[in-house]
Amino acid sequence: MALPIDQKLIDEFEAILVAPPPAGRQKEQYVQDFMEEHSELIPTPNLLHHGLNFNCVLSKFALGFDEIPDWVMLSKRSDRWLCTIIELKRPEAQIFSKTPSSTKNTSDFEAALDQIRGNSAEIEKRKDDIRDRLAPLLKPINMSQNRIDFSQVLIYGRSTEKNISEARKERYSQRAAELKVELMTYDTVVDAYRRNARFKKNILHAKGKQFAFKRLEHPVSMFRYLTPGELVLSSDQETSLINEGYEIASWKNGKLLDGDAYSKTVGRSMAEEIDDIMEHFHEAMRASLARKANSNEA
Numbered sequence: 468m469a470l471p472i473d474q475k476l477i478d479e480f481e482a483i484l485v486a487p488p489p490a491g492r493q494k495e496q497y498v499q500d501f502m503e504e505h506s507e508l509i510p511t512p513n514l515l516h517h518g519l520n521f522n523c524v525l526s527k528f529a530l531g532f533d534e535i536p537d538w539v540m541l542s543k544r545s546d547r548w549l550c551t552i553i554e555l556k557r558p559e560a561q562i563f564s565k566t567p568s569s570t571k572n573t574s575d576f577e578a579a580l581d582q583i584r585g586n587s588a589e590i591e592k593r594k595d596d597i598r599d600r601l602a603p604l605l606k607p608i609n610m611s612q613n614r615i616d617f618s619q620v621l622i623y624g625r626s627t628e629k630n631i632s633e634a635r636k637e638r639y640s641q642r643a644a645e646l647k648v649e650l651m652t653y654d655t656v657v658d659a660y661r662r663n664a665r666f667k668k669n670i671l672h673a674k675g676k677q678f679a680f681k682r683l684e685h686p687v688s689m690f691r692y693l694t695p696g697e698l699v700l701s702s703d704q705e706t707s708l709i710n711e712g713y714e715i716a717s718w719k720n721g722k723l724l725d726g727d728a729y730s731k732t733v734g735r736s737m738a739e740e741i742d743d744i745m746e747h748f749h750e751a752m753r754a755s756l757a758r759k760a761n762s763n764e765a
Contacts, residue, residue, distance in 0.1 A: 470507055470665040477657060480508060484558040484625075484653050494557050498653075499526075499537055503682060506668040510659045512649055513618055515542040515549050520604060521689050523669045526681055531596045532589040534582060541604055548605065548615040550597070552586065554579070556623040558653045563628055563635055570638040576623065583619050583648050590617050603678060606692035619648045626654035674699050685711050690724035 480501065488497040502508045503526060511519055520541035528539040530552075538553040561573045572580075590597065598605070598615055605611040629639050629652065643650040651659075669689075670682035679699040689698060690713065700708070705715050718724050 470667070472661055472665070473507075476505055476508070477660070480505070480657065494559075495537075495555050498558065499555055503670050506670060506682065506684070507665040508656065508660055509538065509668055510553075510620070510622075510651065510656055511540065511542075511551075511663075511668075512620055512651075512659075513542075513549065513551055515544040515547070517543045519668065521669065521687070522666070522684070523604070523671050523689075525678075526670050526672050528671075528673055529600075530590065531593050531600065532586075534586055534589075536586075541601065543610060543613070545610075547613050548610075549618060550601065550615055551618050551620060552590075553620040553622065554582065554586075556621070558625060560624045561628065562624045562639065562652075563631075567631055570632075570634050572638070572642065579621060579623055580642060580646055580648070583621055583646055586619060587617075587647075600673075603693055603697035608692075620651060621648055622651045622653065622656060624652050626652045680704055683707070690715075690718050692723065694723070695719050 483498060483501055488494045503524075506524065509524055520543060523540070525539040527535055527537065529535050530539070536552045537555045540551045540553070542549050542551070556579055560575055560579075562576050563569060564571045564573060594615065594617075601615075602611065605613075605615075629635055639650060667684040669680060669684050669687060671678045672681045673679075677697055677699050678693075679701075683704050685708075695718065700715070709715050714722070714724060
């Protein structure tokens with residue numbers, strides 16, 4: 468159910484965007500922490516038909532190269548996955564030089580775009596490795612081997628200077644199209660919050676090869692698909708979920724919670740799920756070999 472617009476939250480967010488961060492805090496991280504605490508502010512551009520996968524956003528998820536994005540999110544449709552990578556920069560960062568008539572981008576803005584360009588090249592080289600890192604979340608299992616595409620979003624600066632002239636807006640759109648990146652300002656983030664469905668999101672982070680909740684929202688459907696070997700719960704989270712009616716003890720003892728829309732009841736065993744995984748794997752292998760054979764005959 469969508470949340471109502473909270474003007475008090477918008478006002479607080481706007482104040483954070485213009486205020487200096489607390490002593491010893493980096494501005495980007497301060498803004499990110501606030502948005503994760505109020506996760507309805509996190510934009511979800513370009514979601515595919517099935518929406519945000521598991522209602523989850525990955526925080527500081529390493530993709531296997533030097534740059535670690537601020538957020539990663541997955542969505543899917545029947546034939547493919549979309550992995551959206553979001554980078555946050557300082558709200559006060561300038562997009563254009565200070566002369567109002569100029570359409571020249573600042574060196575800081577161009578450096579941010581260079582980072583996006585470099586990320587695109589690394590992603591292209593490391594697609595298989597990134598898929599392996601995300602594998603526990605690519606569920607249900609019959610969709611795990613579907614094609615995975617990538618999109619990038621850069622949240623940078625404010626809209627005021629961009630909207631000074633049509634020439635600046637055109638230049639801004641041109642740079643986005645050239646790099647195939649979605650550009651947003653923090654004003655765009657607020658606009659998206661106002662216009663779109665507002666909902667709390669689970670915030671995940673990697674813990675070794677497993678995932679853990681940085682912020683947990685209820686209800687969650689992950690217990691239908693992820694095992695305790697893939698998803699870690701703190702003792703407080705276990706208690707909270709048990710109080711919500713989730714049969715966490717059964718889940719920890721080998722049962723996926725596959726009973727209803729809220730995944731609170733005991734379903735199939737993990738052994739049965741593994742049998743299905745292997746069957747789908749063998750089916751995929753047989754199909755792949757058949758395609759190669761047909762190609763060779765042709």
